[in-house]
Amino acid sequence: MPATLEFNDGNAIPALGFGLYKVPLEATEDVVAAGLDAGYRLIDGAEFYGNERELGAALAQASSAGTDRDELTVTSKFWGDPEQTPAAARAAFKASEAALGTHIDVYMIHWPRPARQRFVDVWRELIALQGEGRVRSIGVSNFTEAHLQRLMDETGVVPAINQVESHPWLPQHKLRAFHAEHGIVTQAWSPLGRARVLEDPTVQRIAADHGVSPAQAIIRWHLHLGGALIPKSTHPHRLRENLDVDGFSLSDDEMARIAGLETGERTGTHPDDRQ
Numbered sequence: 001m002p003a004t005l006e007f008n009d010g011n012a013i014p015a016l017g018f019g020l021y022k023v024p025l026e027a028t029e030d031v032v033a034a035g036l037d038a039g040y041r042l043i044d045g046a047e048f049y050g051n052e053r054e055l056g057a058a059l060a061q062a063s064s065a066g067t068d069r070d071e072l073t074v075t076s077k078f079w080g081d082p083e084q085t086p087a088a089a090r091a092a093f094k095a096s097e098a099a100l101g102t103h104i105d106v107y108m109i110h111w112p113r114p115a116r117q118r119f120v121d122v123w124r125e126l127i128a129l130q131g132e133g134r135v136r137s138i139g140v141s142n143f144t145e146a147h148l149q150r151l152m153d154e155t156g157v158v159p160a161i162n163q164v165e166s167h168p169w170l171p172q173h174k175l176r177a178f179h180a181e182h183g184i185v186t187q188a189w190s191p192l193g194r195a196r197v198l199e200d201p202t203v204q205r206i207a208a209d210h211g212v213s214p215a216q217a218i219i220r221w222h223l224h225l226g227g228a229l230i231p232k233s234t235h236p237h238r239l240r241e242n243l244d245v246d247g248f249s250l251s252d253d254e255m256a257r258i259a260g261l262e263t264g265e266r267t268g269t270h271p272d273d274r275q
C-alpha cells in the first residue's frame with residue numbers, strides 16, 4: 001500500500017497515484033482496472049482529459065467486484081476555458097460528477113489563467129462546494145507562489161494541494177518550501193518528465209546501482225522529497241513497476257546528484273502563460 005500524505009483539512013491521500021492524461025478512450029477502462037489491480041488507490045483525472053466516463057465505468061466495475069470506493073481517491077479539475085467563472089466551475093463539477101457516476105474526492109482549479117483575473121472567484125466556488133459537502137478536499141494546479149498567496153489573502157482558505165509540473169529537471173524546491181510553510185501538499189505532474197528524464201545518464205546510473213528502473217529511481221526521489229506524484233502509463237507492467245519502489249532508498253549523495261540535474265526545463269506550459 002502506498003504511504004499517505006496528510007492534507008491541511010484533515011483528509012489524507014496516497015502519495016503515489018497514477019494519471020489519465022493522454023490515456024486513449026478505448027484504453028481507459030483497462031488502464032484503470034490494471035492500476036487498481038496493482039494496488040493504486042489514487043487516480044488523477046480531469047474534465048480536460050476527456051475520459052471521465054470511461055474512468056467512471058472502470059470504477060463501477062471495480063466496485064461491483066468488491067473494491068471499496070471509500071478507499072479510493074478520485075480527483076478531477078475545472079479546466080476553465082472558454083469560461084473561467086464560478087458558474088462554469090459549478091457546472092463543470094456537476095458534469096464531471098455525472099460522467100464519473102460517483103463522487104469526486106479532490107477537486108482542483110486546473111490552471112490559474114491569471115490574465116483573466118477570475119481564479120479567486122472560482123476558488124470561492126470550490127470553497128462553497130466543499131462547504132455544501134459535495135467534495136471532500138479542494139485544491140489547485142499550476143499555481144505559483146503569487147497565485148497561492150492571493151487565494152490565501154483574499155479568502156483565508158489554503159488549498160489542500162497544488163499539482164504542478166515537477167521532475168529532476170524542474171524540482172520546484174522553492175515552491176515546495178512555500179507549500180511546506182503553508183501546509184499544502186505538492187503533487188508532481190509529469191513526474192517522469194514525460195519519459196524524457198528516463199534517458200538521463202545520471203538517473204540511469206543510479207537506477208542500475210540499485211537494480212531498479214530509471215522510472216523507479218525517479219519515483220523514489222519524489223517520495224524522498226516528501227511530495228505526491230501521479231506517473232501515467234498505459235502499460236500494466238509499467239503501472240506495477242512504478243508502484244514497486246519500497247525495496248530501496250537513495251543516499252544523500254544520490255539525492256544530491258539528482259539535484260544537480262536541475263535545468264528548469266519544462267515539458268509543459270508555464271503557469272503564467274496559459275490564458
Ligand SMILES: NC(=O)c1ccc[n+]([C@@H]2O[C@H](COP(=O)([O-])OP(=O)(O)OC[C@H]3O[C@@H](n4cnc5c(N)ncnc54)[C@H](OP(=O)(O)O)[C@@H]3O)[C@@H](O)[C@H]2O)c1
Nearest residue numbers: 019020021044189190191192193194195215231232233234
Ligand atoms: N495538472 C496539469 O496541468 C497536468 C499536466 C500534465 C499531466 N498531468 C497529470 O500528470 C500525469 C502524468 O503526467 P504525464 O503523463 O505528462 O507524464 P509522466 O507521467 O512523467 O510520463 C508519462 C510517460 O512515461 C512513460 N512511462 C511511464 N512509466 C514508465 C516506465 N516505468 N518506464 C518507461 N516509461 C514509462 C509513459 O509511457 P506509456 O504510457 O507508453 O507506458 C508516458 O510516455 C497525467 O496523466 C495527468 O494525470 C497534469
